[in-house]
Amino acid sequence: MDKFVVRGGNPLLGTIKVSGAKNSALPCMAAAILTEDEVILENIPQVRDIETERKLLASMGAEVELGYGRAQHRTRIRCAVLSDPVAKYEIVKTMRASSLVLGPLVARTGIARVAMPGGCAIGGRPIDLHIKGLEAMGATITQEHGYLEARTNRLKGARIVFDKITVTGTEDLLMAATLAEGETIFENCAREPEVTDLAAMLVAMGAKIEGAGTSTIRVQGVSKLHGARHRINPDRIEAGTFLIAGAITGGDLNVDGCEPAHLSALIYKLEQCGVRIDVGTDHIRVRSGGDLKAADISTEEYPGFPTDMQAQYMALATQAEGTTIVTENIFENRFMHVQELNRMGANITVQGRTATVQGKTPLQSAAVMCSDLRASASLVLAALVADGETILDRVYHMDRGYERLEEKLRGVGAQIRRMGDVFGKK
Template identity: 95%
Template sequence: MDKFVVRGGNPLLGTIKVSGAKNSALPCMAAAILTEDEVILENIPQVRDIETERKLLASMGAEVELGYGRAQHRTRIRCAVLSDPVAKYEIVKTMRASSLVLGPLVARTGIARVAMPGGCAIGGRPIDLHIKGLEAMGATITQEHGYLEARTDRLKGAHIVFDKITVTGTEDLLMAATLAEGETVFENCAREPEVTDLAALLTAMGAKIEGAGTGTIHVQGVSKLHGARHRINPDRIEAGTFLIAGAITGGDLNVDCCEPKHLGAVISKLEQCGVKLDVGTDNIRVRSGDAAGLKASDISTEEYPGFPTDMQAQFMALATQAEGTTTVTENIFENRFMHVQELIRMGANITVAGRTATVRGKTPLQSAAVMCSDLRASASLVLAALVADGETILDRVYHLDRGYEHFEEKLRGVGAQIRRMGDVFGKK
């Protein structure tokens, strides 16, 4: 089991490039199920969840080719025959996005068996909204032995109002509706850029979709989709993480190959904290100069375009270095403060009451042995370690590998003292 060793104290200087968005790539890979033709996706990040998705599609009978390096992070997927439309537990147990194959599988083949999803233990992401939507479209859903099974002759268009905003629910049912008979209208949809990215791919495949990126989406079902080529959006969460890395270390960091339009809430909040940013068309430069100038500013996580829950842990690390008291309110997931105790081990002054954490800064951080509990918590601990006195050891960094491509290598390239090592027993 790999660990990170981080020695703090270096400002980050130079240019760091953002990879494609994992949370766009996963539903786009699932969308390839909807056609017999080849789907080519570019700007695919080299992260563990993508490899899990590759194994999942291959286990169903798909041909999946993942290319990196000269292939520019490209994947070719051809689902000509889906001989085994089952998302097996042993493959998907570490990945929440497994539920994304439910809708396209039942729409394409009329049957789907999907293991209940795994992934980060940050709280409930109920699949009941997926189930209610598919049932409204005419599918019969049963659940037994940890699997959901959906069956239908052909899905029918329906009017579906989501009880709460759900990104994966919107994506899953959007894919299902493309092959349904008649029109489907979704209300209270997620508006995240990842939903818009998926809709762009589906449209390129021949789907008829209007309203993606708004609260209401109309889909006119078609009988068949065809292949397409699509480039995945830049990862807005990775970009935001690097912006905070530049700010917390008092660096001068150019975050390149990103989409600033997707980072409005993060940019606004960093500027309120006193971070100096130069925003370009596809890059953002952090010109902190002196992290001592950081000041507290409260955040409250919300659905897009609000402040993203996936940036909450990283912002909390920044708040430990800001003058004043910061209140962090988590409105999306009920169990997303597991990084707090690890930050406290490093000297942070944080108290938690329900969904609210109070951070009192500025607090000098010290090196410690800490445990990564989920993907974004891992990133927050690395950020804290970058400014801690001494050498911090982070255990269970496999969480981080699920969603950040070559994270330590990118940071090392701009001056961070960070390296990866196997555990004391020599296992990798």
Template identity: 90%
Template sequence: MDKFVVRGGNPLLGTIKISGAKNSALPCMAAAILTEDEVILENIPQVRDIETERKLLASMGAEVELGYGRAQHRTRIKCGILSDPVAKYEIVKTMRASSLVLGPLIARTGMARVAMPGGCAIGGRPIDLHIKGLESMGATITYDHGYLEARADRLKGAHIVFDKITVTGTEDLLMAAVLADGETLFENCAREPEVTDLAAMLVAMGAKIEGAGTSTIRVQGVTSLHGARHRINPDRIEAGTFLIAGAITGGDLNVDSCEPSHLGALIAKLEECGVRLDVGKDCVRVRSGGGDLKAANISTEEYPGFPTDMQAQYMALATQTEGTSTISENIFENRFMHVGELSRMGANITVQGRTATVRGKSPLQSAAVMCSDLRASASLVLAALVADGETILDRVYHLDRGYERFEEKLRGVGAQIRRMGDVFGKK
């Protein structure tokens, strides 16, 4: 099992290029189910979840070629015949995004059989809103031995008001609605850039969608979609993680090939902490201000609020700020699993319910720590970058699910980090 060994103390200096967003790429790959034609996706990150999605689509009968042509980050998908529209448990058990094939499968084939999803152990992420929406569109849903089975001759347009904001629910039902009969009106939709990215791809395939990126989306169903070429958004969470890496190490780091407009809440909070940022068209430079960083409180919210996927990384930064920070987690009920490991490194953190109190300017020390989920893994690496001594991080396969060549990118800007074990993707 892979481990990272990190020796702290080096400021990060140089440029890091941001990869495509895993959380955009996964629904866009699922959207290829909606057409018999070829779909080409560019800027696909090389991470474990993408490989899992490839296996999932291939198991249904699709042709999926990662690294298509000469472009390492281009993917070709052709779902000509979906001979087995089943998302099998043995493939999807590690990936939450398996539920994203539910909507497109039933819209395209009239049936879907999907194993209940897995993924990070950060709390319940039920798909009841997916099910409720599909039933409103005329689907019949049953459960059978851990599988959800959905059937419909053809989905019908409906007026769907989400009980709570859900990113995957919005994406899944949006894909179902584009081939439904008539108009579908969605209210209380997720506004994340990943939803907007998916909608842009669907429009390129011939879908009729208005309002993506707002809380109200209107879809006019069409009888069929065609192939398309689409470029995936930059990964805003990877960009945010490296911005914090630059800030926590007191470095001078240029985070390149990103979309600064997607980072508004994080940029504002870092500036509140006293981090110096130069924001360009497609890059953000983070520089040491020479003085102590100041504590600032955060509360995670749906986009455009502070992202839950940046909470753990921000907590690592908060251990190094002057003063006390409170961090409120409002999205997932079990997303403080990194607290115990940060405390092992010397952090002063107390948790009460969904709020963590971080007393800053703690001298962190190296330790053997365990990664529990994707973003917690990144948090521990950030802490290790400023810890005294050599920190060993176990179970970094969590990190491989969502960050491409993470340790290589950090090493390229001066971090002392190496991987021990079988490298992901090594032949």
């Protein structure tokens, strides 16, 4: 099992490149189910979840080619025949995004059988909103032996009000509605850039969608979609992680190939912490502004502070003078990194959904355990400023969502290396 070994103390200097967004790429790959034609996706990140999605689509009968060489970030998908519309547990058990194939499968084939999803153990992400929406559109859904099965002759348009904002629920039902008969109106939709990115791809495939990126989305169903070429958005969470890496190390780091408009909430908080930020059209420069200062955060749905940046921000807070209050409003079990940060010398207490970080505390090297994707990133950030050599175990969590993180960080001066088999090595 791979480990990272990180020796702290180096400021990060230079330019670091942002990959495509995993959380955009996964629903866009699922959307290829909706057409018999070829779909080409560009700016696909080389991470484990993408390989899992490739296996999932291939197991259903799709032809999926992940690019290599100069085309290594491009994939071609053709779902001409979906001979086995089942998302098998052995494939999807490590990936939450498996639920995203439910809507497009039942819309295209009239039947879908999907294993209840896995992924990071950061709290409940109920699939009931997906089920309620599909039932409102005329699907019959049963659940047994860990699988959901949906059946319909053809989905029909409906008015659907989400009980709570859900990104995957919005994406899954949006895909289903493109082939439904009549108009579907969604209210209380997720507004994340990943939803907007998926909608842009669906429109390129011939879907009729209005309002993506707002709380109300209207879809006029069509009888058939065609192939398309689409470029995936840059990964705002990877970009945010790099911004914090530059800030926590007191470096001078240019985060290139990002979309600054997607990072407004984080940029605002970093500036409150005393970090110097220069924003360009597709890059952000982060520099030390002197001693870091505490600034509270409260996670919210987009455009609020992202839950996927909470753990990384907490690592930064350990190096800020004063008390930082971190409130987690999205997931109820997303403080698993706290224990590991405290083992490195942090002073963090948790009560319910609130963590209190007392800074500034010197961090020391330790052997630590990665518990989920973003918690893993927070431990890398802490290790970059810790005294001595930190060993991070179970970094396969990192490989699910960060493309060659250690190589990118090493390119801007971090002392980080991988022990074990390198993911993706041929």
